[in-house]
Amino acid sequence: MRSSKWLLPVRLLLIYQVLLLLHHQVAGEESHCTSVAGMVKLLDLEAQLIDNLEDYAVELEKKLETVRRSITTLRLENDKARSSTEEYLSNPLNSFSLIRRMNRDWIIWQLYLDDSVGVSQVERIQELREHMPTHTDVEEAVSALDRIQHTYGLKVSEMTHGLLNGKQYNVSLTVLDTYAMAQILFDQENYLAAASWIYQSVVLMEVYSLAAPLQISKNEVRMFYAETLLKLNQNADALKVVNIALADNPQDIKLLLKKSEIETMIRTGANIAHPVKVQAQAQTAEPSAYQMGCRGQFAPSADSKLHCLYNRTTSPFLMLAPLKMELVGLDPYMVLYHDVLSAKEIKELQGMATPGLKRATVFQAASGRNEVVKTRTSKVAWFPDGYSPLTVRLNARITDMTGFNLYGSEMLQLMNYGLGGHYDQHYDYFNTINSNLTAMSGDRIATVLFYLTDVEQGGATVFPNIRKAIFPQRGSVIMWYNLKDDGQIDTQTLHAACPVIVGSKWVCNKWIREREQLFRRPCLKKRM
Known part of the structure; x- marks a missing residue:
């Protein structure tokens, strides 16, 4: 007995598969468009689907060739019979052959035509379905393009x-x-x-x-x-x-x-x-400070005290190998280091992170949990300080740059931004007292952000309250204080990662906690 699914026309079956695909949701599904590195596998998947479609075309061509060849043979016999019908049918052999053909051959042709081409290719699409983007992915991609259009005007x-x-x-x-x-x-x-x-x-x-x-x-x-x-x-x-x-x-x-x-x-x-x-x-209003920063429209700082120098004093090691430091701002204190990472180190960091990239989350005070939110679209991977010789060196370099003790601070976080990837305006500090987040190691006193790649367009780190924007430069590091000298939060540190227009933005950051800085920055208010 032929299975009923073989009787379903391939076109309808394909439409059915696509509709299933649009509504299919895999548990714990990762967004495809929130990381350029994560989208690479989609190209490989598309190549498989194209190959699958080509296999379908080959099967169709084979069937078409068979049909056309048979039509030629069948028409020759039929034309011969119709050219001299009485003579043809008078011969018992011709009569028998005609009756047999009409009784048996055309039943076989009916079955042959009914035998759907492409069933195996449809099944292959079914197998690959769970790896394809869903309707939710398309919605996120649309939001990303709309975000780029709106942010950059x-x-x-x-x-x-x-x-x-x-x-x-x-x-x-x-x-x-x-x-x-x-x-x-x-x-x-x-x-x-x-x-x-x-x-x-x-x-x-x-x-x-x-x-x-x-x-x-x-x-x-x-x-x-x-x-x-x-x-x-x-x-x-x-x-x-x-x-x-x-x-x-x-x-x-x-x-x-x-x-x-x-x-x-x-x-x-x-x-x-x-x-x-x-x-x-209606979007008739003037661009916000955030949008102006993303567009590179902030006026240059008029503070003549800001300058560039070689930092030789933060740690004894810098006396031997000073770092190029640019003083960006004093309120809050913010510095930009140049040429901190080598090309080899950057490649190794990207290689470490790519296999384990997961959708970035944000801590929500209301729920007390980290959750996926639309205001942050990137993928991240976390690495303990002692994960590899490179992470050890990187943390030592952070200590040299900041002068802070990293004990009790958070792990290194590597991030890759995808289509229109951004992180909306936010603060890095928690501003929560006597909570599980700050009880052990205190709040986030400082942020250290490494830029692992240049970004062709977009992707700046913008501080709208102080009207400063830092555009990614491969191998550079931006560092700023999130807390004031007395340990109170500094609302001037409001910042955002602007949407990436073109390029793959890779960053690595370290949030430094305040508790161990008691003697490194003694003017901090002591918390019980």
Whole structure:
């Protein structure tokens, strides 16, 4: 007995698999777009899927070749019979052969045609399904592009054609890309952004056409554009879009009904959307200090006391091997060290971290736990101080730079940022007294942040309250104090990691705790 699944047309089965994929969630799933290193395996996975599709094409070609060859043979016999029908059928051998063919051969052909091509390829997609991005991954990727566009004030039309922050790249988005952006932003009720992206889909569809099975109709795109405009209470513009669509398809029932609906809304003054939501999405305000910092728009510091020097005094070792130090700010104290890491050390750190990268979390006071949040999109790996000779050297170097005792401080944290990777504005200190977080070793007195890579565009560390921005430089280190001399928190240390536009941003940081600095920084207030 043939299994019923073989009777399901391959196209329907493929659609079924895709729909399952969109809703499939693996327990403990890692986000694909929050780390460039983590996305590398997606290219390998895509290569496997392309190979699988090629295998499907080969099977189709074999079946097509068999069918075409048989058609030639069958037609020759049939043409021969029809050219002299009576003579042909008068021969008992021909009559028998015809009856046998019609009774048996065409049943075999029916079974052959019914035998689906590509079943094994569909099963292969099923096997790879759990490794593919889910709908949640696509949503995160959409949010990342929207974050880049909003933070840096980019034009959607320029992004579509590969112009990012003034630099042209040899890449562009397809109709399917811009349409997916619009759909998800629409679902998120971000109608203003959705309208910009769906308009790009309309423009692209006038120039490019999609081949089966991925094609979408102009009507579908235009209808969605009209729906988006209605959500923005732009009823007259929505009617124009529908009328343009009707010019190509004057008898389309859906378009005619939509036109009637919009005309009624215009006559009655009815609106679909809530005005408050629309106003909330308007982005007409001046850029915030954070956005200005990310865009490199902070004015240079006018403090003439700030300067560069060789640090020879923080530790005895620096007398032999001084470090190039740039004094960035005094309130809070902030210094930038140059050429701290070698290329070999950077490569080793990246190699250590890549296999164990996990989605970064943030401590939530309300729940008392570390949780995945949308305000921090990167992947991290943690390493104890004595993990390897390199981590030992790195911690010794931190001691040389800061003069602090690292006993009781946190482990080294390596991070890789992915598509639009960022960490929204935050403080590094906990500001919690008598809690489990600070009871043993105190609060985070200082932060040391290593930049392991240059970043082609974006990815700056911005301090909006003091209007300073540090852009990643391979091998450099930024260090600042999170607490004042009396041990109180310093709200001037508010900072953020700007979204990466282009590049792979790798950093390594160390949070130094205050308890062991009692004699290193004796002016700190003593806590019980």
